Amino acid sequence: MKSTNLYKGSLVTIILKLLNEHDKMYGYEITQKVKEITKNELQLTEGALYPALHKLKAKGLLDVEISRIGNRVRKYYRLTEAGTKETVDKLAELESYIKNMRALVNPKFRGE
Template sequence: MSNSKLYKGSLTTIILKLLNENDKMYGYEITQRVKELTKGELKITEGALYPALHKLEAEGLLDVEVAKVDNRLRKYYKLTETGTKETVNKLEELAEYIKTMQALVNPKLA
């Protein structure tokens, strides 16, 4: 999709959803999973991902585990209990937004 600005407001929800489904993930893994799920349509840059992860961590929605992998330290992100609850809220908000946009864009299908 040429207009990635449409996705910016959904980045938090995307991250929370992936972590909810996968228990824990590291940053690069998140970017690759999004690319895979969207068949390359959505590419999350490190410049967008890491500030979002740090913000979610600061808000108490994520915990970070550091593990040594191939002589390198890797940060794994996982949801806190609060993060799991917030994931439900964010997914409900997104579903409502999609429904509203569908009603505007294609009222016959709404």
């Protein structure tokens, strides 16, 4: 992530969730979607994104479909069944993390 360089470990969750929502996406599209949703506050770096996509593919969580737009190559990624399951887990993990951080940082949120 760029500009606000924050909280390593959340990139995979972002990728999985966006793919879960949009069926298939290519790398550059993901970077633009993140910029759009976060109003430029979060910017994915290619150096993090592409290796992450390759790793998710290698783990069997994503499938790739190569497409050509004119002479330009695009690689569309989509969730496999295992990827969909992993998405559920990662989202639960994120909610749990946010809940814990809120409790730590805001005494109001403690002990509910």
